[in-house]
Amino acid sequence: MAINHPEVQIANAIPPLRAKETRKGTTFQAAIRDTSNVRREAFLKLLRLEDIAREVLCAVLARMLGLPIRQAYYVYVEPSYVPGHRAGNRHNLAFGLEREFYPTFRIANDQINEVVNRWPEALVCGVLDEWIFNTDRLPKNLLYSDIRTYWMIDHDEALPNSAQPEEVCYSQVLHVLADGRTELELHRIRRDALSVVERLNNIDWNDVRTYVLLPDVATYGINIHVEKYIRFLSSRIKYMPDILTQSLGIRQLNMKLENYISSTELKEEKP
Template sequence: MLVALFRHVVEEGALRMVQFGTLVNVLGQADMGDSAPVRGMIHTSNGQFEAYVKRVIHEDRLAAELFAFLIARSVGLPVPDAVVVSIPPAFGPHPIGFGSIAINHPNLFQGMRSYSPTARSLLRAWPKVIDAVCFDEWIGNSDRHPGNVLSDGNGNFWLIDHDKAILAELMQPDALSFFNELFNAVDSGKFGPERDEYRRKVEETMSIYQSIGLNGVLANAGGIQQANGVPEMADWLGMRQSHLLKLGCERVPVQQMGIFP
């Protein structure tokens, strides 16, 4: 059983960056993201914590969350601490979930499906926004709507909800993601030297991402790497990594000079 597998690898230390916990109390339905998480208390070897827990039906979607978390942490992007959660039968039919330790800040974008002018302005000023744009392109994330970006209102952001990323069976590794919502939110209105600088930073970031030792990063995912369909996801991420600079150039193409003054 997947729960037993994860308990074993966590106890053995194979998941060095991810905790294992048990849901002990449900506090209510969470009004964040679009994967119907619950807000609850989880018990771990380090104590009890409030967390947002999404029930997982398919092993590959748990792997998507874990892989995205590990890659984000490896490139210095802010994501909440991750927990693989055992869910007792009293709380529902699915025995495992992915948990994010609660961040006690209000979410400016709660309930919104598109980025407001205020949200765009705050995101454009965020020092890590290009890192986040390139990260979403790498993992093929087309679901970065405002509900999946947490903010404290003071220019700090956290990225959540990656279960719809790394769809290896649907997206070619050398093709742009179907949508890059974060790119669309921060790119509009950039022209001339400003857009040239933006393109330069995207290329620089993609070059850095392309040099990361992905196998070492994903090794922290422990036994999930042997689950059904997951090796193909890891292979897809590796193949896509080799195309990141090309994808960055395609996402921010060189501006065409007009023929009229």
């Protein structure tokens, strides 16, 4: 399988698992062995099926857009490997994200504007975050390295159950890109952002289901949560032009630019 293939893979955790306390709970660093018997290093989170579905779906969508996120895994974790910690579900299934091969760094608050504005894929990331209603990208969930490589991590706050399809989440990355821009520049950003929306609109949800709902986990009920998120995203797509206008802080709504993508061209997946 190609290294950038979007399909989630399956692996088993190899002890010992090293616990790391974070602001959101415990993450484990461990070796895993995939179905090809390849050993890799990964970060694991013991989550409910609903939360695993959220993480794997966002990882798959990011990879389908060519964004930098490491390989996502369904990882079986033997309970005896994590004494004192409860499994997130009765299947002992965890979410895993492959670890980077070289040192990465979290972005300091005073470096956010510089780091984001020099990232070529920032706009695509910002539009994706707005679509998946991710309010928690910066500064902790975008890593970068000395070789100017960026990695997206953690989507545990995306796709909240309380979000409405037409609601604006005010993507942090879009906020950085819009900061200090003139109205004309904002309209140009919106025009480019709408070309990303067109890519989102062309995503084949059956492909997504194939990448996420692997036969090994199909009987666990994770499909219920995946389908719920797909319904939200396919409903939200038609609102994205107006959402982007608000998220970017555009005030002069009557300003015209060529090559705008009409919101009437966007389609909603049929239930």
